[in-house]
Amino acid sequence: MAEEPNNTPPPPPETEPTPDPENNTQTKQDKGSKKNMFKDLKVKHVTGILSLVSFVFSLPILASVTWLLYMKSYDCEWLFKLPRLQIGISVGLILVFLVCNGALLFLRARWPMVAIIVVTVPLTLMFTVGLALLGSNSLESRRVPATPLWFKMKVDDDGLWNNLKGCIYDVHVCQDLAASSMPLKPSDFNKKKLSYVESGCCTPPEECHMRYVNATFWEKDDTPETDPSVNADCNAWKNDRDVLCYDCQSCKQGYVKALKSKWSKLGVFLVSMAVFLIACHMALFLATMWEIHCT
Numbered sequence: 001m002a003e004e005p006n007n008t009p010p011p012p013p014e015t016e017p018t019p020d021p022e023n024n025t026q027t028k029q030d031k032g033s034k035k036n037m038f039k040d041l042k043v044k045h046v047t048g049i050l051s052l053v054s055f056v057f058s059l060p061i062l063a064s065v066t067w068l069l070y071m072k073s074y075d076c077e078w079l080f081k082l083p084r085l086q087i088g089i090s091v092g093l094i095l096v097f098l099v100c101n102g103a104l105l106f107l108r109a110r111w112p113m114v115a116i117i118v119v120t121v122p123l124t125l126m127f128t129v130g131l132a133l134l135g136s137n138s139l140e141s142r143r144v145p146a147t148p149l150w151f152k153m154k155v156d157d158d159g160l161w162n163n164l165k166g167c168i169y170d171v172h173v174c175q176d177l178a179a180s181s182m183p184l185k186p187s188d189f190n191k192k193k194l195s196y197v198e199s200g201c202c203t204p205p206e207e208c209h210m211r212y213v214n215a216t217f218w219e220k221d222d223t224p225e226t227d228p229s230v231n232a233d234c235n236a237w238k239n240d241r242d243v244l245c246y247d248c249q250s251c252k253q254g255y256v257k258a259l260k261s262k263w264s265k266l267g268v269f270l271v272s273m274a275v276f277l278i279a280c281h282m283a284l285f286l287a288t289m290w291e292i293h294c295t
Contacts, residue, residue, distance in 0.1 A: 050284040051104055057276050061097045064269055065090045075197070076167035077259065080154060085145050089129070089266070096122045100277060108288055116285040123274045123281075130270030133263050146263045148256070155252040164255065165201075165246040174202035174216055174244055181215035189215065196261070200254020201245050208234035216241055 068090045077083075099122050103115040135148040144150055155161055168174075177198050181189055189212055194203070203218070204210050208231060210218035217239050233248035245251050 046290075047284065047287045050280065050287055051108075054104060054277065054280040054284055055101060057273070057280055058097050058100050060269075061093050061273060064266075064273075065093050068093075068266070075171045075173065076164055079160065079163055079167060080145075080151075080259075082146060092122075092126070092129075096126055100281070104281075104284075108284065112285055112288040116281060119281045120278060123278050126270050127274035127278075130267045130272075130274060133267030134271065135260070135264070135267075146259075148260050151256045151259050155256055161252065165251070168197065168201060168246065168255070169242070173197055174241065177202050178215045178241075184215075186212040196254040196257040197251070198254075199250075200248065200257075201251035204237040204245060205231055205233050205248070205250050207231050208237065210234075210237070216244060 068086045100119055103118045108115045132144050132147050155164065173195075177194070181192065184192065202216055208218075208220070210220055212218060218237070220234075220237075233245060233250050236248045237245050
């Protein structure tokens with residue numbers, strides 16, 4: 001029996017699906033949105049880190065306030081009425097801390113330009129005060145308390161200096177030095193580290209070349225007191241424990257150095273903190289503007 005011919009038509013050739021332009025557009029949009037989302041997260045991560053760094057850097061300000069309020073005043077420093085200055089600077093530092101972190105929390109996101117201005121003004125003032133305490137020639141003034149020039153002007157006032165040297169005597173600076181150095185030999189005493197006041201007020205200047213007997217008793221050489229080549233402090237020195245070198249210029253200079261050493265530390269702190277915080281807030285401002293631009 002003959003086979004019937006297969007009249008079934010062959011299947012049509014498979015054709016590749018035509019890409020839908022709408023689907024391609026949607027895919028590109030999804031990729032773009034994911035990319036923007038990742039970029040936004042990255043920017044927010046940067047601003048978050050900078051905000052945390054700015055806050056951490058501002059914490060030492062509170063520590064410095066505690067140090068200022070509770071640190072011991074140097075001997076007879078109260079005669080300069082500097083404790084008032086310590087309180088004033090402490091209040092100012094608290095305001096700087098509140099302004100920096102208040103601007104960080106409430107102004108940065110909405111008004112970044114206002115925030116950076118509000119932060120920069122007190123920090124610039126803080127920087128200026130620090131430079132003045134360090135004795136910057138362009139900022140130092142006889143009217144600015146606790147600056148080196150101001151201290152020098154104060155000790156040159158005979159009335160105030162009489163009170164100061166009486167106070168130095170009353171707190172037994174030289175008496176304590178004499179008691180602690182009694183068993184020392186001349187070579188051992190020369191190795192002893194003296195404070196600025198002990199060196200300037202309790203012992204004669206080195207250029208006088210006096211012979212050591214004890215810390216507050218020195219024998220003069222045969223140089224006439226009228227010799228103009230001799231330091232005037234050499235003639236002012238007396239072995240009387242009520243006199244010693246309290247009327248010497250070296251005593252005034254030593255006392256000023258002691259006060260400068262204390263207040264210059266505060267100046268270094270103020271300058272350093274101002275620079276760090278200004279840098280942090282400027283970086284945070286730029287990051288905030290970047291974040292606003294991305295969104």
